[in-house]
Amino acid sequence: MTEEAKKAAPDFSNWSCPLPLADYPTIVMGHGGGGKLGNELVEHLFLPAFRNPELENLGDAAVFDLGSGKLAMSTDSFVVQPLFFPGGSIGELAVNGTVNDLAVSGAEPKFLSASFILEEGFPLAQLAAVVNAMAEAAAIAGVRIVTGDTKVVERGHGDGCYINTAGVGVLRPGVNVGPHRAQPGDAVLVSGTVGDHGMAIMSVREGLEFESAIQSDCAALNGLIADVLAAAGDAVHAMRDPTRGGLASTLNEIASSSGVGVEIDETRLPVRPEVQSACELLGLDPVYVANEGKVVFFVGPEAADRVLAVLHAHPLGQDAARIGQVTAEHPRMLVARTAMGANRVIPTQIGEQLPRIC
Secondary structure, eight states, X not given: OOHHXXXXXXXXXXXXXXXXXXGOSSOOGGGGXXXXXXXXXIIIIIHHHHOOHHHHTOOSSEEEEOSSOEEEEEEEEEOOSSSEETTEEHHHHHHHHHHHHHHTTTEEEEEEEEEEEEETTOOHHHHHHXXXXXXXXXXXXXXXXXXXXXXXXXXXSSOSEEXXXXXXXXXXXXXXXXXXXOOTTOEEEESSOSSHHHHHHHHHHHTOOOSSOXXXXXXXXXHHHHHHHHXXXXXXXXXXOOOTXXXXXXXXXXXXXXXXXXXXXXXXXXXXXHHHHHHHHHTOOGGGSOOSSOOEEEEOGGGHHHHHHHHHHSTTOTTOEEXXXXXXXXXXXXXXXXXXXXXXXXXXXXXXXXXXOO
């Protein structure tokens, strides 16, 4: 290694977390789970190596100014197993996940890329089904897939099909949202029931059957978000789609970024009965289960009822609920009021309850 490379290499000597990552000789599943392990990897490895003003925000998409206007750019990779699940497939997931990351950053999604990593022996008919699902999802979301790539790995060196996407969107005029903008007094709203996607995946993996089948909530949220921004404008301070790590991880991230406390009322959390039953059966907490068609809003209290009315009027927001508020107390922490009237701290998990759900 050259002296220049040694100087540029990240310094691991000061790493610290409940399970010191510097002691990990290899990557573990938890590094990709949206929890503390992944956050530490970003904070101590990727961010020091790639540091720049656009990256520092650590939002769902990077926002940058080209002089003639602001753009947002996002990237994501999808390794869900199984590839097809109740309510969707890896194809819809790849499009909708990228569209949503742009939309919650205040942008109007425009263009996507799609790169495929395929395993030798993967059935061409399955690939065609994935591609057709992507095309349909892109048409529904109003975006175009304009570039891509294909790579093939030897049999046994992949798992059928992985997809990487990138997305570009145009920032909406006058919109200023970000994980650092949550303020004491803000209302916390969620656009619908939580835990649907993760439990749809797990019900297939575990062969669980319920009176009502659990369906993934996989959907593009850009239309719903556009309606909210049109109605509330700058009163919307932050938005996030609670994917890996679920609602709890998302609220903890925003609390940490803004230096505020977040309080939620567990009795107000919208959870489908079948999802609650599946979580209890598997020993899981719905607040940590991934969603792929929901968004969390932090809005000024004066606009909370207006935003809730807009959500209820939209097909994807009919189960929306006001679940809590932002406080100056217990900064950088998420606290829940239980049905018994007690308070409990909801931390960010070390890894994830459910691997490979997106």
